[in-house]
Amino acid sequence: MNPQAEQLNKIIEEKNPVVLELLSERGKNIFFPKKGILGQTADAKGTKINATIGAAIEDDGSPMRLEAIASKVGLDPSLIFPYAPSFGRPDIRAKWKSMIYEKNPSLEGQELSLPVVTNALTHGISMAGYMFLNPGDEVIVPDLFWGNYNLILNNAYGASLTKFNLFKNGGFDLDAFKAKLEYGGIGKKVLILNFPNNPSGYTPTFEEANAIIEIIKESAEKGNKLVVITDDAYFGLVYQEGIATESIFASLCKLHENILAVKVDGPTKEDYVWGFRVGFITYGIKNGDAHMYSALEAKTAGAIRGNISNSANISQSLLLGAFNSTEYHKQKEAKFNIMKARYDAVKEALTDNKYNECFTAIPYNSGYFMCVKLVDGLDGEKVRQVLIEKYSIGLINLNNVLRIAYSAVAASDVKELFEGIYNACLDCK
Ligand SMILES: Cc1ncc(COP(=O)(O)O)c(C=O)c1O
Structure with missing residues (x-):
C-alpha cells in the first residue's frame, strides 16, 4: 500500500x-497524491516563470483561450478555462x-x-x-x-x-x-x-x-x-x-x-x-x-x-x-411554484374514480415523478406503445407500473395526460 x-x-x-x-x-x-506533479505544481505557485502546469497561458498570464468560446460566456476567463481542483x-x-x-x-x-x-x-x-x-x-x-x-x-x-x-x-x-x-x-x-x-x-x-x-x-x-x-x-x-x-x-x-x-x-x-x-x-x-x-x-x-x-x-x-445572487431564492421559489402547480394538477386529475378501472396511483408527494400501477391483465408495454402511437403521450413503463414525469408536463396538459392513459388502457383491455 x-x-x-x-x-x-x-x-x-x-x-x-x-x-x-x-x-x-x-x-x-x-x-x-501530494507528491509528484501535483505537489511540485503547488510548490511552484507564485513563481515568475511557471512551467509546471499542464495548461497553456497567454503572454499576459491569463488562460490561453479562443475568443469564439470566451465571447459566449460573461465570466472572467480564470473562472472558465483552467482546471478546477x-x-x-x-x-x-x-x-x-x-x-x-x-x-x-x-x-x-x-x-x-x-x-x-x-x-x-x-x-x-x-x-x-x-x-x-x-x-x-x-x-x-x-x-x-x-x-x-x-x-x-x-x-x-x-x-x-x-x-x-x-x-x-x-x-x-x-x-x-x-x-x-x-x-x-x-x-x-x-x-x-x-x-x-x-x-x-x-x-x-x-x-x-x-x-x-x-x-x-x-x-x-x-x-x-x-x-x-x-x-x-x-x-x-x-x-x-x-x-x-x-x-x-x-x-x-x-x-x-x-x-x-x-x-x-x-x-x-x-x-x-x-x-x-x-x-x-x-x-x-x-x-x-x-x-x-x-x-x-x-x-x-x-x-x-x-x-x-x-x-x-x-x-x-x-x-x-x-x-451568491440576491435573486437566487426568489427565482427558485418561482420554479418550485410551477412544479407544485403540476403536482396539484395531478392530484386533481386523479380524483376521477373512473381511472380505478385501469390504474391506481402509488403513494407520491414530492420530486419529479409519480407512478400508476395498472390493474391485472393490462400490459404496460402495450399501453405505452398505444400511448405513443394513438395519443402522442410518452412515459416510462416499469413492469406494468407507469412512471409519469409530471415535472415535464404543463399543468394545463395534465388532465389530457391521464385521459390518454385511461383511454389507452381501455384500448388494450
Ligand atoms: C435518484 C436519482 N439519483 C441520481 C440521479 C443522477 O443525477 P445526475 O444527473 O446529477 O447525475 C438521478 C437522475 O435521474 C436520479 O433520479
Missing part, C-alpha cells in the same frame, strides 16, 4: 476504526456546505466534511461505490429505485442490489425495511435512501422518517456497521404538509458511531442544471472531526483524480455566481 494511503487510513482509524472497516479495498488503497473549487465547496446547514437546520452543531465536488450525482454515487463497495457486497435499496444504480454499483463495482418492499397500506413499509436490515446477521451493511424517490415520487412522513431512523439506530446498536448513502437528487421538492423537508442525512450523521452517512446531492434537479454536471459528496458521523473528514475527502478526491481528474470549472463558477 502506498504510504500516503496508509497515513490517511491511520488518521481515520485513530478517530473511528469502524470507518476504516467500512472502506472497500479500493477505498483503503486510495489517496490524493479534484476536490472541487474551495469557494463552491464552502458555499455548498453552508447551504446544507441552511437547508437542514437540525444539523446545527454537527460537524460534517467539506463537500467534495463530483461530476453530478451519478458520479457521486459511483465514487461512494468506489470508497465503500467490494465485489459481492450487498446494497439495500427499495424495490422501486433508480435503475442506474445497477450500472453504477453492480456493473462497475460488482455489488449486488438487494430490495425491500417499499409500500404497504399507502405508506412506507417499515417492517420490510427492518427485516431487510436484519437479514444476514451482524456485519457491514450498505444502503441507499433516496427521498424524494425516483420513480415513486415519495418522501416519508415525519413519523415514518423517525421510524426509519430508529430502525437504523437499533441496527447499529446491535453491532452492525453501516454506510447509509442518501441520494438527495430531488431535495427540496416536497409539495405536501407533514412530510420531512430536511434530508434524512441530517439525522443519520449524528446517530451512532457505527453509522457513516454519505450525502450525495447537487444542483442537477434542485436548480434545474441537468447538463452542468456538478454534484457533491459529503460525510457525516457521530463524533466525526475535521481531521478524519479531511482524510475521507482526500481519499474521495484521489478516486476522482484517477477517474475524471476534476469537474468542470465553468459549471462550478456559474453555479457559485447563482448561489
